[in-house]
Amino acid sequence: MRRRILPGFGISLGYALAYLGLIVLLPLAALAWKASGVGLHGLLHLLESPRTLAALKLSFGGAFLAALINVFIGLLVAWALVRYRFPGRRWFDALIDLPFALPTAVAGIALTALYAPNGWLGRWLVPLGIQVAYAPLGVLLAMVFVGFPFVVRTLQPVLQSLERDVEEAAESLGATRRQTFLRVILPMLVPTLLTGFALALARAVGEYGSVIFIAGNIPMRSEIAPLLIVQKLEEFDYAGAAALGVVMLAFSFILLLLIALLQRWSRRWAERAA
Amino acid sequence: MKIRTALFALAGTLLAASAMARDVTLLNASYDPTRELYKAVNSAFAAQWKAQHGDTVTIRMSHGGSGKQARAVVDGLPADVVTLALAYDIDAVADHGLLDKNWQQRLLENSSPYTSTIVFLVRKGNPKCIRDWSDLIKPGVQVITPNPKTSGGARWNFLAAWGYALRQSGGDETKAKAFVKTLFEHVPVLDTGARGATNTFAQRGIGDVLLAWENEALLATHEPDGDKFEIVVPSISILAEPPVAVVDKNVDAHGSREVAEAYLKFLYSPQAQEIEARNFYRPRSAEVAARYAAQFPKVNTFTLADEFGSWRQTQAKFFAEGGVFDQIGPGN
Numbered sequence A: 001m002r003r004r005i006l007p008g009f010g011i012s013l014g015y016a017l018a019y020l021g022l023i024v025l026l027p028l029a030a031l032a033w034k035a036s037g038v039g040l041h042g043l044l045h046l047l048e049s050p051r052t053l054a055a056l057k058l059s060f061g062g063a064f065l066a067a068l069i070n071v072f073i074g075l076l077v078a079w080a081l082v083r084y085r086f087p088g089r090r091w092f093d094a095l096i097d098l099p100f101a102l103p104t105a106v107a108g109i110a111l112t113a114l115y116a117p118n119g120w121l122g123r124w125l126v127p128l129g130i131q132v133a134y135a136p137l138g139v140l141l142a143m144v145f146v147g148f149p150f151v152v153r154t155l156q157p158v159l160q161s162l163e164r165d166v167e168e169a170a171e172s173l174g175a176t177r178r179q180t181f182l183r184v185i186l187p188m189l190v191p192t193l194l195t196g197f198a199l200a201l202a203r204a205v206g207e208y209g210s211v212i213f214i215a216g217n218i219p220m221r222s223e224i225a226p227l228l229i230v231q232k233l234e235e236f237d238y239a240g241a242a243a244l245g246v247v248m249l250a251f252s253f254i255l256l257l258l259i260a261l262l263q264r265w266s267r268r269w270a271e272r273a274a
Numbered sequence B: 001m002k003i004r005t006a007l008f009a010l011a012g013t014l015l016a017a018s019a020m021a022r023d024v025t026l027l028n029a030s031y032d033p034t035r036e037l038y039k040a041v042n043s044a045f046a047a048q049w050k051a052q053h054g055d056t057v058t059i060r061m062s063h064g065g066s067g068k069q070a071r072a073v074v075d076g077l078p079a080d081v082v083t084l085a086l087a088y089d090i091d092a093v094a095d096h097g098l099l100d101k102n103w104q105q106r107l108l109e110n111s112s113p114y115t116s117t118i119v120f121l122v123r124k125g126n127p128k129c130i131r132d133w134s135d136l137i138k139p140g141v142q143v144i145t146p147n148p149k150t151s152g153g154a155r156w157n158f159l160a161a162w163g164y165a166l167r168q169s170g171g172d173e174t175k176a177k178a179f180v181k182t183l184f185e186h187v188p189v190l191d192t193g194a195r196g197a198t199n200t201f202a203q204r205g206i207g208d209v210l211l212a213w214e215n216e217a218l219l220a221t222h223e224p225d226g227d228k229f230e231i232v233v234p235s236i237s238i239l240a241e242p243p244v245a246v247v248d249k250n251v252d253a254h255g256s257r258e259v260a261e262a263y264l265k266f267l268y269s270p271q272a273q274e275i276e277a278r279n280f281y282r283p284r285s286a287e288v289a290a291r292y293a294a295q296f297p298k299v300n301t302f303t304l305a306d307e308f309g310s311w312r313q314t315q316a317k318f319f320a321e322g323g324v325f326d327q328i329g330p331g332n
Helices: A009-048 A050-083 A089-095 A104-115 A122-128 A136-161 A164-172 A177-205 A209-215 A225-234 A238-273 B002-020 B032-053 B066-074 B087-095 B133-137 B152-168 B173-185 B194-202 B214-221 B248-254 B257-266 B270-278 B286-291 B311-319 B324-328
Strands: B023-031 B056-064 B081-083 B114-123 B209-213 B229-232 B237-240 B244-246 B301-303
Touching (some): A009 A050, A050 A089, A050 A136, A050 A225, A050 A238, A104 A209, A164 A177, A209 A225, B023 B066, B023 B257, B032 B056, B032 B194, B032 B214, B032 B257, B032 B270, B056 B257, B066 B081, B066 B087, B081 B087, B081 B257, B114 B152, B133 B173, B152 B194, B152 B237, B194 B209, B214 B229, B311 B324
Parallel strands (some): B023 B056, B023 B081, B237 B301
Antiparallel strands (some): B081 B244, B114 B209, B114 B229, B114 B237
């Protein structure tokens, strides 16, 4: 066997695999094992229910939209924080992590208090016909809130490492500002934007704590899939709950896989462009 | 040799000391609104036990949604006693072999030392003129109740409405179903638990009527800003019986059966009944009830047994997957 230059390969791989197995694979295997109680027939029956479908649509559709919004706002915020120096910048930068640290229930209650018909913002929005709290829009808002830091924090180091001379070269070759951004900077950012998107999406799909307070939880309208899981648990239907969990996991897996493929493709595309 | 003797002597003294004054710890798994109640009950019981036996009893509490607590006990929460919102949740614990299936016959009054009922909480002055269940489905009235699928209290709400509708229609279940279906179309927010629904109604200002445990409604009207609400007693409601039980497997493992059983019996004592009444639960003792008559309005009630039979049957018919509640909901 050839000796590796870097020592410790065996032990670090061993630890990595053991940890991964213990912390990720074992719970997932237990989930699948519990879910197998309902069988294929039960799984199909689950997917036939319009209520389950509506909840899955809201959870995944909402998460997708929220991640998309976060990519745009996150890029803007990360850009401002990296490129410009302004008073209070560090303070602002620290604020970004708040959605990470805040217990999600607190976030949900705060958002609901703001946007409820008697809240500070809600009392102006509701007369205009914009209902945020206790409506699907509230679900979206909570999902945007919890996913926001992911995009900013993944983009920041990449933006920092962008070489200024690339932009200068583009400009001296006669590119307009727009062209420089769209054809030079953006292609370099796309893989990172996709990473941020995937993280924000994954976070929003599984979000329960904050959404539950603001959603209103009306079946077919503002009921998220994780709530259906909780309802099944409440009926002591462990297998049904696990089955729905597996369905969500499968959807998430497919989505993340697609994003990873997109990322690979975009990286190649960026290399070819460069 | 000397050391060993010394050790034996030490162990012997320790054993003797522990036999004289044992420190006992009990864990009580309860549902959400009972925090204040059990805080008062626990210190009274600990004082009584200390006076009678000389032992110090510490009772630790775990609160949460009734169903969630039952699941926690099934999954290994070492609770010595469970004091939950409805018998079905303790049935579920019994189904997993943690206590005897006939647990409800072990204590008096269906193992419910105190009761409550379902009443309406409306805004001050009762602007929508809510007097009875039929007023809840008038156009423009919004009703707040938690989801019966996730909340024990909401199941009592649902059954109270069902019992009213059944009496109105002379026992016609189709009509009762139509009534509760319309009722739930008047619900703009379905919270997962009773406290959440109370917050939605009281803090967020949503809805005209809150269907609530009487003890929660009385608590809300006794808060500092309680004059913003009024309690309306409907023509008929359900007698909600929150049950208590000793978890056999856990007390046998902890050796705490004697204290745990005494603790639950204590809930029926005049002293505890007084505490329960002060915390807005209806006492079983007629004598204590008479003293608190001013606090509890007169309500016509039916019991679960009168109307529906056991909790197992009720759960299967109304709240299980595909049951009445699913049938009246949208998307089914």
